[in-house]
Amino acid sequence: MxxxxxxxxxxxxxxxxxxxxxxxxxxxxxxxxxxxxxxxxxxxxxxxxxxxxxxxxxxxxxxxxxxxxxxxxxxxxxxxxxxxxxxxxxxxxxxxxxxxxxxxxxxxxxxxxxxxxxxxxxxxLAFDHDAILADGVERARAKLEYTPLATAFCAEEFTVAELRRVYELVWGAELDPRNFHRKVTGAANLLVPTGSTTTRDGGRPAQLFRRGTATTLHPPMPRTA
Amino acid sequence: MxxxxxxxxxxxxxxxxxxxxxxxxxxxxxxxxxxxxxxxxxxxxxxxxxxxxxxxxxxxxxxxxxxxxxxxxxxxxxxxxxxxxxxxxxxxxxxxxxxxxxxxxxxxxxxxxxxxxxxxxxxxLAFDHDAILADGVERARAKLEYTPLATAFCAEEFTVAELRRVYELVWGAELDPRNFHRKVTGAANLLVPTGSTTTRDGGRPAQLFRRGTATTLHPPMPRTA
DNA sequence: TCAAAAGTGTTCTTACTACACCCATGA
DNA sequence: TCATGGGTGTAGTAAGAACACTTTTGA
Missing domain, CATH: 3.90.79.10 (Nucleoside Triphosphate Pyrophosphohydrolase)
Known part of the structure; x- marks a missing residue:
């Protein structure tokens, strides 16, 4: 046996x-x-x-x-x-x-x-890797909604606009920069300001942030599209 | 090798x-x-x-x-x-x-x-089954929020109150029966009325429903506790 | 007729949407 | 000084919270 x-x-x-x-x-x-x-x-x-x-x-x-x-x-x-x-x-x-x-x-x-x-x-892709990749992408898309996971795509220090680009590229949808800014800067423990600024994105200098300690996003990021 | x-x-x-x-x-x-x-x-x-x-x-x-x-x-x-x-x-x-x-x-x-x-x-429990059970319970709790999964705990035909009991017992929190009723009966394709009623829960007869075809819950069930 | 649960209406508040507007820099 | 993106204010709207109230049964 x-x-x-x-x-x-x-x-x-x-x-x-x-x-x-x-x-x-x-x-x-x-x-x-x-x-x-x-x-x-x-x-x-x-x-x-x-x-x-x-x-x-x-x-x-x-x-x-x-x-x-x-x-x-x-x-x-x-x-x-x-x-x-x-x-x-x-x-x-x-x-x-x-x-x-x-x-x-x-x-x-x-x-x-x-x-x-x-x-x-x-x-x-070889084996069943097409399906695995699709599942992975889907998981990533879903988790952006209710977790701070988008920060994992950013460098250690990043601007609000850079974080927004992550959402827009992963979701394939445009987000209002002003509402997005209010949302992420208002979320508790999501972002920690470093105190310095950068002009690498052009225009007015933007504040630089690091990931905070938050593990969930309250309230979640609304996903229109 | x-x-x-x-x-x-x-x-x-x-x-x-x-x-x-x-x-x-x-x-x-x-x-x-x-x-x-x-x-x-x-x-x-x-x-x-x-x-x-x-x-x-x-x-x-x-x-x-x-x-x-x-x-x-x-x-x-x-x-x-x-x-x-x-x-x-x-x-x-x-x-x-x-x-x-x-x-x-x-x-x-x-x-x-x-x-x-x-x-x-x-x-x-034997092996690492304590951890597996805990992960399973946590998954179930999370999925009640944004999927029609709670209906899986119900018999084929069930009342709104029975569905609410599922949420209350899995989450360990009380939900307002009136708001819950409005919420689930308003969600698209979540519940299909059978046309019949029952008094098995006491009080005024309640409509009986079957699971609908919805795969997600829009908007999600708010989880206060 | 009363208790119990179903179901509806209404008010208050929160949070998202849309967009007008001002700010601070580089070219 | 002007283009560019950063950031704030605000009015309108969708949806949750709380709860008063009516309905329909069994006992």
Missing amino acids: ERYPIFAVTADLVVLTIRDDRLCALVVRRGEAPFQGEWALPGGFVRPDEDLDRAAARELEEETGLAVGTVHLEQLRSYGAPARDPRQRVVTVAYLALAPDLPTPKAGTDAADARWVPVERARS | ERYPIFAVTADLVVLTIRDDRLCALVVRRGEAPFQGEWALPGGFVRPDEDLDRAAARELEEETGLAVGTVHLEQLRSYGAPARDPRQRVVTVAYLALAPDLPTPKAGTDAADARWVPVERARS
């Missing part, structure tokens, strides 16, 4: 950032079979003595060369259709990572190439 | 229902090692050629004897700490199931006993 059926477990990553005014995902070109030469989400096998979160963080670091501390990382969901990997039975635990604009990543161990692509142009 | 580390994968279930005016979870007494004789969430190994969702549905049916069609079932998240199962490396994909009041379940294959316990009294 087969008491404990044998599986492999991978951690795959939906890594999102905003680049050139577009919501982009990190994809890698596979250096090995199966799907050799095709584009896929970064990821890899969970090691025998490694926690799932730890595996995701390690893969992220390997594929992006990024210090994990500056990136938001959360579990997305798991995918385990019997034939999703032609080699053998593989269950993947997908993670969602959100990062500020990063340098173009270096190719990693298993990846022949790596690049950022606008999410709407990422199609025909 | 160990290319594909070996894991076992289980599907564990957080099955919630409302019984005797309490939010209750299904727990089973383990008939086998490890944790033999202790209480745990129902679940079991995913079979070699079985999809994760299918495995969860099968386990639910085996443990509750319930036709899966009448139960809401969704993936919760995965848990894979290296030492969570003393036998070997096991990753569990947890599912959340919500059901109307069910008969007390029969003991299943691996379970010596099975019963409903109020969620606040379910403590010291």
Whole structure:
């Protein structure tokens, strides 16, 4: 009797950032079979003595060369259709990572190439990665409404307008700059003013902020479109 | 080189229902090692050629004897700490199931006993099941706000007051019956009147409704407490 | 006729929308 | 001085909170 059926477990990553005014995902070109030469989400096998979160963080670091501390990382969901990997039975635990604009990543161990692509142009990825990417984008869109997650796309110090651009690009909808400003500056513990200003966005100098300690957004950001 | 580390994968279930005016979870007494004789969430190994969702549905049916069609079932998240199962490396994909009041379940294959316990009294479960149960309850609470999920706890035909009781018991907060009534009867496609009434809740006869086709609740149910 | 629960109407307040308007900088 | 974006004020509107009040049954 087969008491404990044998599986492999991978951690795959939906890594999102905003680049050139577009919501982009990190994809890698596979250096090995199966799907050799095709584009896929970064990821890899969970090691025998490694926690799932730890595996995701390690893969992220390997594929992006990024210090994990500056990136938001959360579990997305798991995918385990019997034939999703032609080699053998593989269950993947997908993670969602959100990062500020990063340098173009270096190719990693298993990846022949790596690049950022606008999410709407990422199609025909290997395995079931199209569906995983779509779920990740959907999760990110939903969480902007009621969490301070949008700040994860911003550099450490950012202006209200930069934060607003995140919402507009992720949601694909315009927001009124004046109402947005009132809303986010009024939300408790969302933004901490640094005291300094910048003119990098043009026009009148804008205050610089850091992320505050808020974990939810009360009231939520209204999503018209 | 160990290319594909070996894991076992289980599907564990957080099955919630409302019984005797309490939010209750299904727990089973383990008939086998490890944790033999202790209480745990129902679940079991995913079979070699079985999809994760299918495995969860099968386990639910085996443990509750319930036709899966009448139960809401969704993936919760995965848990894979290296030492969570003393036998070997096991990753569990947890599912959340919500059901109307069910008969007390029969003991299943691996379970010596099975019963409903109020969620606040379910403590010291085997493995990491305390944390999984807590995550499941939290997910259910959150989803009542912006989805029609509360109807999953109701029988096929139900009154507005019965639906309100669901909210009050899951959230542990009182809601104004009059505002609640206006709210749910006003929401598009949430409730379909059957045309008949009942006096089973006492007082003036109440209209009976079925679930409508709505998948989200607009505007969301305000959660004061 | 009374208790109990269903269901409606009304007032008050909060928070979103839309937009007029002023402010502070670089070119 | 003018274009550009930062930021404030304010009127109108949608929706939640609180609660008075009427309706329809069983006992």
